[in-house]
Amino acid sequence: MENKSISDIIEAYLKEILGDSAQVEIRRSEIANHFDVVPSQINYVIKTRFTIQNGYLVKSKRGGGGYIRIERVNLLDDVNVLNSLIQAIGDSVRERDAFDIVRTLYEENVITRREGDLMLVALSKQALSIGDSKAEDHLRARILISFLNRLRYES
Amino acid sequence: MENKSISDIIEAYLKEILGDSAQVEIRRSEIANHFDVVPSQINYVIKTRFTIQNGYLVKSKRGGGGYIRIERVNLLDDVNVLNSLIQAIGDSVRERDAFDIVRTLYEENVITRREGDLMLVALSKQALSIGDSKAEDHLRARILISFLNRLRYES
DNA sequence: AAAATAATGGTCAAGATTAGTCAGAGAAGC
DNA sequence: GCTTCTCTGACTAATCTTGACCATTATTTT
Numbered sequence: 001m002e003n004k005s006i007s008d009i010i011e012a013y014l015k016e017i018l019g020d021s022a023q024v025e026i027r028r029s030e031i032a033n034h035f036d037v038v039p040s041q042i043n044y045v046i047k048t049r050f051t052i053q054n055g056y057l058v059k060s061k062r063g064g065g066g067y068i069r070i071e072r073v074n075l076l077d078d079v080n081v082l083n084s085l086i087q088a089i090g091d092s093v094r095e096r097d098a099f100d101i102v103r104t105l106y107e108e109n110v111i112t113r114r115e116g117d118l119m120l121v122a123l124s125k126q127a128l129s130i131g132d133s134k135a136e137d138h139l140r141a142r143i144l145i146s147f148l149n150r151l152r153y154e155s
Numbered sequence: 156m157e158n159k160s161i162s163d164i165i166e167a168y169l170k171e172i173l174g175d176s177a178q179v180e181i182r183r184s185e186i187a188n189h190f191d192v193v194p195s196q197i198n199y200v201i202k203t204r205f206t207i208q209n210g211y212l213v214k215s216k217r218g219g220g221g222y223i224r225i226e227r228v229n230l231l232d233d234v235n236v237l238n239s240l241i242q243a244i245g246d247s248v249r250e251r252d253a254f255d256i257v258r259t260l261y262e263e264n265v266i267t268r269r270e271g272d273l274m275l276v277a278l279s280k281q282a283l284s285i286g287d288s289k290a291e292d293h294l295r296a297r298i299l300i301s302f303l304n305r306l307r308y309e310s
Numbered sequence: 311a312a313a314a315t316a317a318t319g320g321t322c323a324a325g326a327t328t329a330g331t332c333a334g335a336g337a338a339g340c
Numbered sequence: 341g342c343t344t345c346t347c348t349g350a351c352t353a354a355t356c357t358t359g360a361c362c363a364t365t366a367t368t369t370t
Contacts, residue, residue: 068319184328
């Protein structure tokens with residue numbers, strides 16, 4: 001149960017200080033220092049755990065007074081967010097990214113647990129493997145976007 | 156009955172530490188070390204004894220902080236309906252037949268209306284067309300059967 | 311102003327740390 | 341003996357951690 005990597009801990013910390021706020025601003029070097037890791041590890045945590053698929057937008061600025069801003073967003077509510085998401089999907093998605101999106105929809109209460117599980121099944125490697133890995137990712141993208149459109153326009 | 160293999164012992168141990176919890180997280184190397192076997196034997200035990208047919212779901216993560224998580228799930232009672240449907244599907248279904256099956260599930264109260272709608276999205280020609288009509292029907296069969304297998308249990 | 315300097319964050323690739331796969335050897339059951 | 345189950349280890353894959361080097365912005369100096 002206590003097999004957390006330092007990345008997991010940093011992720012939890014960032015979500016903690018994000019709390020109920022819409023966004024939070026950090027200094028990369030401060031966080032890195034706080035957890036005694038190299039600064040680029042903060043980039044790693046953000047890149048792997050605060051993606052649009054996970055329901056986060058991240059902006060940053062370099063130079064003096066620089067910052068990293070993490071913003072929590074709803075995938076289907078905001079047209080711009082949905083567009084970013086669809087753009088991120090493009091015509092090809094890996095299983096992992098698709099799973100993240102479904103989990104985010106569940107956490108936003110857009111879908112129930114069971115609905116999410118069914119979606120995951122239809123997006124899984126297991127169900128979609130058709131020999132060609134690229135074709136599989138294309139197919140997954142089509143199914144996922146169909147799901148999103150269905151959810152978007154239904155209610 | 157007295158000649159337990161080491162795999163049997165590891166199985167019993169895992170079920171022991173699972174206890175009444177819904178799930179348990181282990182480190183493959185720790186367990187392997189504890190019983191003085193090669194790590195891949197843990198995979199063998201899990202693959203042969205913690206299957207979904209036996210009511211277990213297994214997830215894992217590699218890399219630093221990696222783990223294997225074993226979760227116990229409740230198998231449901233609609234097995235008869237599901238089995239007969241899987242029989243009927245075989246390895247190929249046309250869109251129309253898939254739609255009929257989903258409707259049957261709805262009428263049998265195995266799924267909700269909304270769950271059915273999502274399933275239909277993933278089974279539609281629109282989402283699945285991949286040029287080859289036969290391949291499409293095979294694919295649809297795999298997705299549909301995956302759906303049905305997922306409906307066998309709740310988590 | 312323009313140029314130099316300081317103060318940020320970004321990228322990428324190598325190495326470390328886990329778990330997964332698979333084929334074959336060995337053991338047990340029939 | 342033959343078949344099935346168990347066990348092993350070499351090879352593969354995924355994820356995390358680190359550090360050298362790069363890019364951008366603000367501030368200070370000339």
